[in-house]
Amino acid sequence: MSLPHALLTSLLEQPCSGFELARRFDRSIGFFWHATHQQIYRELGRLEESGWLESLPPESGRGRKKVYRVLPAGREELQRWTGASQDPKPLRDELMLRLRAEAVIGPTSLASDIQRRMDMHREKLALYQQLEADDFPPEKNSREAQLQHLVLRAGIMHESLWVEWSEQALRVLAREN
Amino acid sequence: MSLPHALLTSLLEQPCSGFELARRFDRSIGFFWHATHQQIYRELGRLEESGWLESLPPESGRGRKKVYRVLPAGREELQRWTGASQDPKPLRDELMLRLRAEAVIGPTSLASDIQRRMDMHREKLALYQQLEADDFPPEKNSREAQLQHLVLRAGIMHESLWVEWSEQALRVLAREN
DNA sequence: ACAACCATGTAAGTAGTTACATGATTTA
């Protein structure tokens, strides 16, 4: 149950409509917790039913846009959830399965796909490093900024890991084949 | 659709029953693609319907144990799937959401949970390093061994990443709080 | 004969994905 809490967080930062939320997700929280607009609309409905959000119906009677705002009960639930302990999810990656399969059934075209994926990881790494340079200069060291920076650091370390791993993998796959 | 291919791989390595498969999963492929026995039984049924597996009914009439074996069509499907390109799944981690939430709603007991998780990552790292020492000595360098080693390397790098990141996170959270 | 473990399943629920539908507002 993470999506509802992701939405609560995002709406505490800035109340907005489902549509705007979906767009903001794509450029911030969505980097590490993707959600489609359908998921978001469905979840907003549930959150309102639970009494964690309220929706302000369209101002001036025009349009269908609904703006959501977090209620005190929602804030308390978010606090509860954030402090609760959760085990880390184990690594779960299809590519590992494909490597095991390759080991059993012999050479396939895996190497070219790893090359392609490595390029994608490099691109994402460059993007994250740009975001780091733009949004987290050394003098910006409030608690809030440091926590957000930690999240971005995880992304950077994650992408670096897969670039490095891909290089190792390509060396192995290049030997024979 | 990864579980069926994980099962095909495992059954090519060694034909066996659903129960044995579930146990073997817990100690090898399951490290990076966990599955419950219910998932496995259901999937084995589907794979048999698709004509990718055959089941040899219990020998000697006793017991209910069914042994599964991969058919040629299953092997071809596995080959197709392994060579097909797949995009890497983006990082998806609840902990990142909890950090963003902390940044908005202020201090919670996150630090103690990160400490706990760090210990879990350290334990898993130690286990993987032990497996590496036991199963992949330098002289064992067949293609198959090297591919399996790559998978384990990914696990080691993954756990190392989260140990290192946790240390950074604890330094940040210790400053105030 | 009882416990421990082997072995296979059903049922119900949650989360996430994909495809499709619909209407309102803004801008060229």
Next chain:
DNA sequence: TAAATCATGTAACTACTTACATGGTTGT
């Protein structure tokens, strides 16, 4: 006035999780 974009939804499906049920085999 047509196209682009804003905005919200329904429906159907797939993957995964959790709880429960049931009977067979092996060892003491």
